[in-house]
Amino acid sequence: MMSDIREGVDTTHEWLIPAYKKLLEKYWETDEKWKNIRKKARENRASLLGGSVHCGGSIPLSSTIERMKKQLDRTPTHEEVFKETHTLKSDKSKWVDKRSQDTHEKFIKGQEVRKVRTGN
Numbered sequence: 001m002m003s004d005i006r007e008g009v010d011t012t013h014e015w016l017i018p019a020y021k022k023l024l025e026k027y028w029e030t031d032e033k034w035k036n037i038r039k040k041a042r043e044n045r046a047s048l049l050g051g052s053v054h055c056g057g058s059i060p061l062s063s064t065i066e067r068m069k070k071q072l073d074r075t076p077t078h079e080e081v082f083k084e085t086h087t088l089k090s091d092k093s094k095w096v097d098k099r100s101q102d103t104h105e106k107f108i109k110g111q112e113v114r115k116v117r118t119g120n
Contacts, residue, residue: 053096054085061085079107 028034056064064085068076076084086100087093095101 053100055087055089055096056085082107
């Protein structure tokens with residue numbers, strides 16, 4: 001929304017007072033910290049990696065963990081929380097995307113390596 005206004009693409013936001021818009025435009029054009037933030041955000045949007053996909057919706061992760069605590073009668077592990085939020089609600093054996101599956105597999109392999117190193 002603000003990036004559209006900044007780039008002059010969106011002119012429908014009449015709620016933005018013209019004087020404030022001019023101040024924002026000056027800030028966007030001159031502040032080096034802001035320019036770096038914009039550059040990084042632009043690179044992130046252009047990334048082929050995509051964002052992290054999860055099935056939690058607008059429910060905070062803390063609420064999901066609390067719900068799982070009640071269901072399990074204990075604090076869920078990081079792996080359990082990740083699986084809960086990155087698998088399909090209709091079929092918990094299916095990951096929401098390949099990246100989630102790969103992340104989980106790397107996590108499991110890392111745990112196995114740590115067990116071998118520590119002898120546990």
